[in-house]
Amino acid sequence: MYVYRCALVAIAVMIAASFPLGAQNGASNIKGTVCGVVTENDDGAPVEYAVVILYPAEVYTTTDSDGKYRFNDVDPGEHKISVQYVGMESVDSTFTLQSGSVCKIDVKMVVSSFHLEKVVVTAVQNKAGESTSSTISRQAMDHMQTSSLKDVMALLPGAVIQNPDLSKASNLTLRSVAEVAGSAANDMNSLGTAVYIDGAPISNNANMQIISTGINGTTENKSGASPGTGIDVRNISTDNVESIEVIRGIPSAEYGDLTSGAVIVKSKAGIEPLIIRFKTNPQLYQASASKGFSLGEKWGNLNVSGDYAYNNALATASYQNYQRFNAKLLWSIRLSNNFSTNTSMDFTYGKDTYNRNQDEDNFSYMRGATSVGVRFNNNGNWVIDRGWLKSVNYAISGSYTDKNSFLEEQLSSATAIYSTSMVDGAVISNRKGQHVYDASGNEITNFTGTDAVNSFATVTPYTYFCRYDIYGKEINGYAKLVANFFKQWGDNLNDRIKIGADFKTDGNMGKGLVFKEGYPPMKSTNSGESGYRSRPYYDIPFVNQIGLFAEDELNLKIAGRNLIINAGGRFDWVNGKTVVVPRLNASFELFPGVLTLRGGYGVTAKAPTELYLYPQDVYFDQINYNGLESSLPEAEQLLVSTTKIYSTRNADLKIATNRKYELGFDLKIAGKYRLSVTGYDEEMKNGYDLGSDVSSFAHNEYVKYEVDHTNAGTIPTLKVQTVYNYLFHYYKPLNSSYSRNRGLEYEIDLGRFDDINTSVYVNGAFMRSTLSSSMPSYSYNANLNTIEADVAVYPAYYHTYNYDQAVTTFRFTTNIPEIGFVITLTPQVLWYTANWLQEVSKDASGNYVDEKYSWYIDHKDGQLKDATDEYINDSANSYMLPQLWSRRFEKDWTNPTVVLNFNLTKEIGDLLTASFFVNNMFNSRPLQESKVSTGVYTEMNDPIFFGMEVKMSIR
Numbered sequence: 001m002y003v004y005r006c007a008l009v010a011i012a013v014m015i016a017a018s019f020p021l022g023a024q025n026g027a028s029n030i031k032g033t034v035c036g037v038v039t040e041n042d043d044g045a046p047v048e049y050a051v052v053i054l055y056p057a058e059v060y061t062t063t064d065s066d067g068k069y070r071f072n073d074v075d076p077g078e079h080k081i082s083v084q085y086v087g088m089e090s091v092d093s094t095f096t097l098q099s100g101s102v103c104k105i106d107v108k109m110v111v112s113s114f115h116l117e118k119v120v121v122t123a124v125q126n127k128a129g130e131s132t133s134s135t136i137s138r139q140a141m142d143h144m145q146t147s148s149l150k151d152v153m154a155l156l157p158g159a160v161i162q163n164p165d166l167s168k169a170s171n172l173t174l175r176s177v178a179e180v181a182g183s184a185a186n187d188m189n190s191l192g193t194a195v196y197i198d199g200a201p202i203s204n205n206a207n208m209q210i211i212s213t214g215i216n217g218t219t220e221n222k223s224g225a226s227p228g229t230g231i232d233v234r235n236i237s238t239d240n241v242e243s244i245e246v247i248r249g250i251p252s253a254e255y256g257d258l259t260s261g262a263v264i265v266k267s268k269a270g271i272e273p274l275i276i277r278f279k280t281n282p283q284l285y286q287a288s289a290s291k292g293f294s295l296g297e298k299w300g301n302l303n304v305s306g307d308y309a310y311n312n313a314l315a316t317a318s319y320q321n322y323q324r325f326n327a328k329l330l331w332s333i334r335l336s337n338n339f340s341t342n343t344s345m346d347f348t349y350g351k352d353t354y355n356r357n358q359d360e361d362n363f364s365y366m367r368g369a370t371s372v373g374v375r376f377n378n379n380g381n382w383v384i385d386r387g388w389l390k391s392v393n394y395a396i397s398g399s400y401t402d403k404n405s406f407l408e409e410q411l412s413s414a415t416a417i418y419s420t421s422m423v424d425g426a427v428i429s430n431r432k433g434q435h436v437y438d439a440s441g442n443e444i445t446n447f448t449g450t451d452a453v454n455s456f457a458t459v460t461p462y463t464y465f466c467r468y469d470i471y472g473k474e475i476n477g478y479a480k481l482v483a484n485f486f487k488q489w490g491d492n493l494n495d496r497i498k499i500g501a502d503f504k505t506d507g508n509m510g511k512g513l514v515f516k517e518g519y520p521p522m523k524s525t526n527s528g529e530s531g532y533r534s535r536p537y538y539d540i541p542f543v544n545q546i547g548l549f550a551e552d553e554l555n556l557k558i559a560g561r562n563l564i565i566n567a568g569g570r571f572d573w574v575n576g577k578t579v580v581v582p583r584l585n586a587s588f589e590l591f592p593g594v595l596t597l598r599g600g601y602g603v604t605a606k607a608p609t610e611l612y613l614y615p616q617d618v619y620f621d622q623i624n625y626n627g628l629e630s631s632l633p634e635a636e637q638l639l640v641s642t643t644k645i646y647s648t649r650n651a652d653l654k655i656a657t658n659r660k661y662e663l664g665f666d667l668k669i670a671g672k673y674r675l676s677v678t679g680y681d682e683e684m685k686n687g688y689d690l691g692s693d694v695s696s697f698a699h700n701e702y703v704k705y706e707v708d709h710t711n712a713g714t715i716p717t718l719k720v721q722t723v724y725n726y727l728f729h730y731y732k733p734l735n736s737s738y739s740r741n742r743g744l745e746y747e748i749d750l751g752r753f754d755d756i757n758t759s760v761y762v763n764g765a766f767m768r769s770t771l772s773s774s775m776p777s778y779s780y781n782a783n784l785n786t787i788e789a790d791v792a793v794y795p796a797y798y799h800t801y802n803y804d805q806a807v808t809t810f811r812f813t814t815n816i817p818e819i820g821f822v823i824t825l826t827p828q829v830l831w832y833t834a835n836w837l838q839e840v841s842k843d844a845s846g847n848y849v850d851e852k853y854s855w856y857i858d859h860k861d862g863q864l865k866d867a868t869d870e871y872i873n874d875s876a877n878s879y880m881l882p883q884l885w886s887r888r889f890e891k892d893w894t895n896p897t898v899v900l901n902f903n904l905t906k907e908i909g910d911l912l913t914a915s916f917f918v919n920n921m922f923n924s925r926p927l928q929e930s931k932v933s934t935g936v937y938t939e940m941n942d943p944i945f946f947g948m949e950v951k952m953s954i955r
Contacts, residue, residue: 030076030099030100031072031073031074031075031076031100032074032076032097032098032099032100032101032102032103033070033071033072033073033074033101033102033103034054034070034071034074034079034081034095034097034102034103034105035068035069035070035071035102035103035104035105036068036069036081036104036105036106036107037063037066037067037068037069037106037107038050038052038063038067038068038069038083038085038106038107038108038109039067039106039107039108039109040088040108040109040110040111041108041109041110042110042111045067046063046065046066046067046068047063047067047085047088047109048063048064048065048066048067048270048271048294048301049062049063049085049269049270049271049300049301049332049334049340050062050063050067050069050083050084050085050088050109050270051083051084051085052069052081052082052083053081053082053083053084054071054074054079054080054081055079055080055081055082056079056080056486056488056494056496056555057074057075057079057390057484057486057488057494057496058484058486058496059071059383059385059390059391059484059486060381060383060391061337061338061340061381061383062332062334062340064334064337065297070337071383071385072385073385073386074097075097075486075487075488075494076097076098076099076100076101076488077096077097077488077490077491077494078094078095078096078097078491079094079095079096079097080092080093080094080095081093081095081105081107083107083109085109085270086242086268086269086270086271086272086292086303087111087112087138087268087270087272087273088109088110088111088112089109089110089111089112089116091107091108091109093105093107112137112138112139113820113907114139114815114817114820114821114822114905114906114907114913115817115818115820115907116817117752117815117817118752119139119759119813119815119822120137120139120140121139121140121143121144121811121813121822121824121903122140122155122761122763122811122813123135123136123140123155123156123246123763124136124137125676125747126245130252130566130585131247131248131249131250131251131252131585131600132247132248132249132250132600132662132664132678132680132745133245133246133247133248133249134155134156134157134245134246134248135243135244135245135246136152136155136243136244136245136246137243138241138242138243140155141238141241141244142905142913142915142949142951143822143824143903143905143915144903144917145279145903145915145917145947145948145949146164146238147164147166147237147238147279147284147286147309148164148166148170148233148234148235148236148237148238149172149195149233149236149238149244149263149265150164150170150172150233150234151164151238152238152244152246153172153246156174156246156248156763157745157746157747157763157764157765158175158743158745158763158764158765158766158767158805158807159807159809160178160805160807160828160830161809161826161828161899161901161919162942163919163942163943163945164281164283164284164945164947165283165311165313166234166283166284166309166311166322166324167283167311167312167313167320167321167322168313169221169224169225169226169229169232169234170232170233170234171190171193171225171226171229171230171231171232171233172190172193172195172230172233172263173186173189173190173193173260174189174193174246174248174260174261175189175248175260175261175680175682175741175743175767176189176260176739176741176767176769177741177767177768177769177803177804177805177833178805178833179769179803179805179833179835180769180771180803183771184687184688184689184736184737184771185684185687185737185738185739185769185771187219187226187228187229188259188606188656188684188687188688188689188737188739189259189260189739189741190229190230190260191204191228191229191230191259191606191609191688192230192258192259192260192261192604192606192656192658193230193258193260193261193262193263194255194257194258194261194262194263195230195231195233195236195262195263195265196255196262196263196264196265197236197265197267197346197377198265198266198267198330198342198344198377198379198395199377199379199393199395199397199480200377200379200395200396200397200478200480201257201397201478201504202231202236202375202399203231203399203476203478203504203506204225204227204229204230204231204232204609205476205506205543205607205609205610206472206474206475206476206506206507206508206543206609206610207225207226207227207403207472207474207508207609207610207611208227208470208472208508208510208512208537208540208610208611209221209224209225209227209369209403209405209470209472210226210227210470210611211468211470211513211521211532212513212532212616212618213611213615213616213648213690213731213733214530214615214616214617214618214646214648214730214731214732215523215530215532215618215730215731216731217690217691217731218690219611219690221369221405222367222405222407224350224352224369224371224403224405227609227610227611228609228611228688228690232350232371234322234324234350235324235326235348235350235371236265236326237288237307237309237324237326239277239288239290239305239307240267240268240288240290240303240305240307240326240328241265241266241267241268242266242267242268242269243266244263244264244265244266245263245264245266246261246262246263246264247261247262247263247264248261248680248745249261249585249600249660249662249678249680250583250584250585250600250601250602250604250660250662251583251602251604252498252551252566252568252583253498253549253550253551253568253569253570253583254482254498254500254549254551254568256502256545256547256549256570256572256605257504257545257547257572257605257606257607258604258605258606259604259605259606259656259657259658259684259687260604260658267303267328267330267344268290268292268303268305268330269292269301269303269330269332269342270292270301270303270332271292271293271294271301272290272291272292272303273291273953273954273955274289274290274291274952274953274954274955275289275290275291275951275952275953275954276288276289276951276952276954277289277307277949277950277951277952278949278950279947279948279949279950280947280948280949281945281946281947281948282315282945282946282947283311283312283313284309284310284311284947285309285310286307286308286309286310287307287308288305288306288307288308289305289306289307290303290304290305290306291303291304291305292304295331299333300331300332300333300334301331301332301333302329302330302331302332303328303329303330303331303332304328304329305326305327305328305330306325306326306327306328307324307325307326308323308324308325309322309323309324309325310322310323311323311324317357319353319354319355319356319357319358320353320354320355321353322350322351322352322353323349323350323351323353324348324349324350324351325347325348325349326346326347326348326349327346327347328344328345328346328347329344329345330342330343330344331343331344337383338382338383338384338385339380339381339382339383340380340381341378341379341380341381342377342378342379342380343376343377343378344375344376344377344378345374345375345376345377346373346374346375346377347373347374348371348372348373348374348375348401349370349371349372349373350369350370350371351368351369351370351371352367352368352369352370353368354366354367354368355368364408364409364410364465365408365409365410366407366408366409367405367406367407367408368405368406369403369404369405369406370403370404370405371401371402371403372401372402372403373399373400373401373402373474374399374400375397375398375399375400376397376398376399377395377396377397378395378396378397379393379394379395379396380393380394381393388485388486388487388497389483389484389485390484390485390486391483391484392481392482392483392484393480393481393482393484394479394480394481394482395478395479395480396478396479397476397477397478397479398475398476398477398478399474399475399476399477400473400474400475400476401472401473401474401476402472402473403470403471403472403473403474403510404469404470404471404472405469405470406467406468406469406470407467407468407521408465408466408467408468409465409466409522410463410464410465410466411463411464411465411466411522412462412463413462413463414460414461414462414463414464414466414522415459415460415461415462416459416460416522416523416531417457417458417459417460417531417621417623417639417641418457418458418459418460418518418520418531418621419455419456419457419458419531419619419621419641419643420455420456420457420517421451421452421455421457421619421621421641421643422451422455422533422619422643422645423448423449423451423452423455423643423645424448424643424644424645425446425448425642425643425644426446426447426448426449426451426452426455426642426643427444427445427446427624427640427641427642427643428445428447428452428455428456428457428640428641428643429445429456429457429638429639429640429641429715430456430457430458430628430637430638430639431456432453432454432455432456433447433453433454434715436638436640436715436718437717437718438705438708438717438718438719438720439708439709439717439718439719444624444640444705444718445640446642457621457639457640457641458518458628458639459623459626459628459639460518460519460520464519465519466515466516466519466520466521466522467515467516467519468513468514468515468520468521469513469514469515470510470512470513470514471510471511471512471514472508472510472512472537473508473509473510473537473538474506474507474508474510475505475506475507475508475509475542476504476505476506477503477504477505477506478502478503478504478505479502479503480500480501480502480503481500481501481502482498482499482500483498483499483500484496484497484498485497485498485499491557492556492557492558493554493555493556493557494554494555495552495553495554495555496552496553496555497550497551497552497553498549498550498551498552498553498568499549499550499551500548500549500550501546501547501548501549502545502546502547502549503544503545503546503547504544504545504547505542505543505544505545506542506543506609506610507540507541507542507543507610508537508538508540508610509537509538510536510537510538511534511536511537511538512534512535512536512537513532513533513534513535514534515532515534520532530618530619530620530621530728530730531619531620531621532619533616533617533619535616535617540610540614541575541614543574543575543607543608543609543610543613544574544575545572545573545574545607546572546573547570547571547572547573548570548571549568549569549570549571550568550569551566551567551568551569551583552566552567552568553565553566553567554566560592561588561589561590561592562587562588562589562592562596563586563587563588563589564585564586564587564588565584565585565586566583566584566585566586567582567583567584568582568583568584569581569582569583570583570605572605572607572655574607574608574655575613577607577608577653577654577655578655579605579654579655579657581602581603581604581605581657582601582602582603583600583602583603584600584601584602585598585599585600585602585662586598586599586600587599593668593671594667594668594669595665595666595667595668596665596666597664597665598662598663598664598665598666599661599662599663599664600660600661600662601660601661601662602659602660603657603658603659603660604657604658604660605655605656605657605658606655606656606657606658607655608653608655608656608688608733611733612650612653612688612733613649613653613733614649615648615649615732615733616648617645617646617647617648618645618646618648618730619643619644619645620643620644620645620646620698620700620728620730621641621642621643622641622642622643622644622700622702622703623639623640623641624640624641624642624703624704624705625638625639625640625704625705625706625718626639627639627707627716633713635713635714635715636710636711636712636713636714636715636716637715638715638716640705640718642703644698644700644728646696646698646728646730648696648730648731648732648733649732649733650732650733650734653688653733653734653735654686654735656684656686656687656688656735657684657685657686658682658683658684659682659683659684660680660681660682661680661681661682662678662679662680662681663678663679664676664677664678664679665677672750672751673748673749673750673751674747674748674749674751675746675747675748675749676746676747677744677745677746678744678745678746679743679744679745680741680742680743680744680745681740681741681742682740682741682742683739683740683741684737684738684739684740685735685738685774686735686736686737686774687735687736687737687738687739688733688734688735688737689733689734689735689736689737689773690731690732690733690734691731691732691734691736691773691775691777691778692729692730692731692732692734692777692778693732693734693775693776694793694857694864695732696729696730696731696732697727697728697729697778697780697791697857697862698727698728698729698730698862699725699726699727699859699861699862700725700726700727700728701723701724701725701726702723702724702725702726702787703720703723703724704720704721704722704723704724705718705719705720705721706718706719706720706721707719724787724788725788725859725860725861726787726788726859727780727789727790727791727857727859727862729780729791734775735774735775736773736774736775737771737773737774738770738771738772738773738774738797739769739770739771740769740770741767741768741769741770742767742768742770743765743766743767743768744765744766745763745764745765746762746763746764746765747761747762747763748761748762748763749761749762750762756814757814757815757816758812758813758814759812759813759815760810760811760812760813761810761811761813762808762809762810762811763808763809764806764807764808764809765805765806765807766804766805766806767804767805767806768802768803768804768805769802769803770800770801770802770803770838771800771801771803772796772797772798772799772800772801773796773797773798773799774796774797775796776793776794776795776796776798776855777793777794777796777798778791778792778793778794778857779791779792779793779794779853779880779882781879781880781882788859789859789879789880790856790857790858790859790877790880791856791857791859791880792853792855792856792867792880792881792882793853793854793855793856793857793864793867794850794853794854795854798840798850799837799838799840799850800837800838801835801836801837801838802834802835802836802837802838803833803834803835804832804833804834804835804893805830805832805833805834806830806831806832807828807829807830807831808828808829808831809826809827809828809829810826810827810828810829811824811825811826812824812825812826819906819907820906820907820908820913821905821906821907822903822904822905822906823902823903823904823905824902824903824904825900825901825902826900826901826902826903827898827899827900827901828898828899828900828901829896829897829898830894830896830897830898830899830940830941831896832893832894832895832896833893833894834891834892834893834894835891835892835893836889836890836891836892837888837889838889839889848884850882850884851881851882851884852867852872852881853867853872853880853882854866854867855867856871856880887932887933890931890932891931891932892930892931892932892933893931894928894938894940895928897924897926897940897941898924899919899920899924899941899942900920900921900922900924901917901918901919901920901921902917902918902921903915903916903917904916904917910953910955911952911953911954912950912951912952912953913950913951913953914948914949914950914951915948915949915950915951916946916947916948916949917946917947917948918944918945918946919942919944919945919946920941920942920943920944920945921944922944923943923944924941925939925940925941925943926939926940926941927939927940928940
């Protein structure tokens with residue numbers, strides 16, 4: 001908390017200290033005007049609605065119907081404008097504005113194409129002093145032939161190139177070793193990777209497509225995105241995207257509800273020709289179309305786009321496929337010289353299909369999921385230019401997504417108790433309202449409410465057909481307002497301040513789990529006598545978030561060297577839980593134009609989702625007596641069960657936070673060659689996971705009855721057979737996921753060698769991910785002789801797993817502008833991957849301390865007690881000792897492997913563009929034997945994969 005206070009105090013001091021100086025304007029500091037005209041280079045036609053950004057104030061406006069733009073009340077000094085427009089190359093221009101003058105900067109833009117001498121098909125690094133990020137252009141996406149947002153991530157430093165695949169849900173992770181996929185830390189990394197489209201986040205916070213977290217202890221979903229991860233990016237097409245920025249480092253304080261980073265997607269907006277695309281590979285057919293046209297001088301521009309994709313992962317398994325359809329309308333309009341706005345409407349449809357395999361007559365299994373959504377978004381910019389206040393930005397977004405996932409199968413070995421009771425402590429029988437008594441006349445049944453009276457219990461058949469559906473109706477809302485302040489202090493100092501607030505709400509109005517009465521989903525093997533119940537999601541409160549943020553960027557020149565300090569902080573309130581996080585990025589130009597040093601510190605925070613804040617209660621259905629033998633007359637059959645209900649909510653659940661450090665440098669040699677190196681260290685101690693604590697082992701007295709005497713024509717009279725002390729186990733949301741990601745990222749840009757028309761770009765990373773549990777862990781080994789069993793308890797960080805990965809990617813891009821031809825050869829070297837269990841300390845006898853537990857939960861009273869050596873060595877407790885592998889601390893690693901990838905793009909006249917790619921073109925897939933498991937082999941690299949795309953541009 002001390003660091004937080006210091007950061008907030010520093011921000012307040014900077015803001016407070018800056019404002020009084022606003023009166024220090026002399027005759028030599030009279031504000032001026034920057035204006036100009038933006039036209040096309042080919043025919044001189046004005047470019048309407050081009051975005052013009054003025055730096056360092058970072059205010060922007062758009063051009064009018066004549067291509068004109070204007071900034072008033074601009075402080076004198078050095079400035080830069082950047083002009084951007086859909087389908088055209090961005091243009092940057094640096095200039096010096098004299099006091100009280102008018103500076104006219106006209107800009108000529110060229111259409112983006114592969115006929116240009118400079119073709120950028122790699123990720124472009126951000127400028128110093130800002131968050132570590134990479135920007136991917138439309139040109140790069142075209143050359144890569146991306147099908148979804150997942151494919152774009154291959155351009156990032158340290159990313160292992162993978163074959164595109166839409167057959168399963170895809171999530172985004174940042175700075176995490178690929179080997180940790182499937183772990184709680186990897187799910188948390190994905191959940192903490194925010195995706196923004198046109199200024200507003202896409203949320204998975206209201207996803208509840210799961211049967212029960214308390215019983216199964218997992219958020220895995222067989223179809224569609226898991227509620228415990230980030231969004232399923234298969235549904236996001238890149239065909240209507242203009243650019244993508246991936247923030248891996250310490251984000252601006254403006255961005256909240258994230259831990260790993262952010263992916264910022266900018267959609268196409270403006271006039272463009274009709275573009276029709278068709279792409280295919282062995283798994284995919286995809287077609288898309290987009291068109292941007294003018295609605296007239298007063299009504300702005302409208303961009304319309306849509307795409308359809310069909311993916312079948314295996315040609316021999318046509319029963320398993322995925323389909324996607326997207327449509328988008330984006331209306332951009334300049335309502336006045338100072339106000340412009342974009343309004344969009346998105347429609348998305350995704351369907352996972354897994355039909356019955358007709359080749360397996362005796363196997364009845366089918367599952368699937370559909371997702372239908374609509375999203376409204378409006379964002380705008382109001383240029384004010386009143387003193388310090390330069391502009392106000394806003395964003396408003398709302399979405400509704402209807403989801404249905406189902407599974408049906410023929411179950412076997414499915415005998416289990418099924419109860420409809422929803423009342424804690426209710427004791428019911430196999431007939432509604434039936435009273436059961438013991439030999440002393442005491443009633444065994446207990447009806448404590450009308451629900452219990454109308455409930456019954458039974459035992460499911462050994463085999464039966466089951467189908468369940470999960471209905472979700474997710475509602476997400478978002479609003480943000482940001483005020484931008486700026487002041488230029490002569491030639492050596494400027495100050496940019498950002499102050500704002502945002503609001504986010506997520507809820508689900510679906511029916512939840514639905515199944516036929518008496519035929520519930522099959523229980524997992526470790527769920528004991530727990531039972532599934534339906535719960536309508538519309539009974540669950542919405543998750544509301546309010547965020548306040550402030551950020552100050554000082555840009556100071558010291559002896560001709562730039563020093564940039566960007567400091568900010570956020571306060572977030574989430575359903576009564578709060579967190580304050582600081583953010584800091586800084587850079588110093590040690591040798592102007594040659595060497596820049598940079599670093600940063602920050603904390604990011606991700607709010608718990610509905611799944612973690614409001615998990616479903618668990619129901620423990622005890623079979624007290626089972627006399628449903630088919631040999632008995634139906635009137636004499638009897639089953640008695642007790643229902644216990646436990647809340648799995650964790651009132652102490654905290655907002656997950658991730659601490660980030662960065663240190664790096666940018667080196668430029670001969671004004672052409674660039675080397676960037678970034679070292680990072682990120683640590684999360686309280687990520688979300690489903691696990692156990694002492695309270696989730698509930699002590700029960702489990703009463704078993706037997707027949708005292710039978711009664712002809714009616715149910716028997718019972719008596720107590722035995723009473724067990726039983727620990728009923730369930731899962732609850734915890735802040736127990738620990739992860740630490742460290743690494744070194746590098747980028748080497750050797751520029752373009754004109755003699756051979758080839759540019760050379762290299763990036764890569766060494767990465768280490770460390771995973772553990774930051775809370776005690778529990779081992780509930782079964783006692784074979786009795787249901788009465790104690791539970792072993794191990795300390796926090798009991799086992800720590802390490803994963804290493806080192807990868808380098810070389811990109812040799814040859815382009816011949818005269819014929820619009822671009823070819824990229826991409827060798828990728830995976831130097832090694834490694835994994836090992838961190839060695840723990842030994843006791844006085846030389847034994848590993850992980851071979852025994854520290855405490856245990858006593859099944860007799862449910863209390864936590866110290867595990868003495870006498871207790872551990874007692875043969876009666878031998879079942880509690882862990883089964884550990886003798887080679888568990890040995891390091892396993894892989895040898896270097898190389899894959900060669902190939903991309904080709906050719907423009908054919910002004911109408912057609914054809915692209916082709918091959919991954920692992922020599923199909924190099926060596927087998928590598930495990931260093932610790934003799935005879936266990938792993939096939940390295942993805943198999944050879946290829947595809948093509950044809951694009952038509954009709955003007």
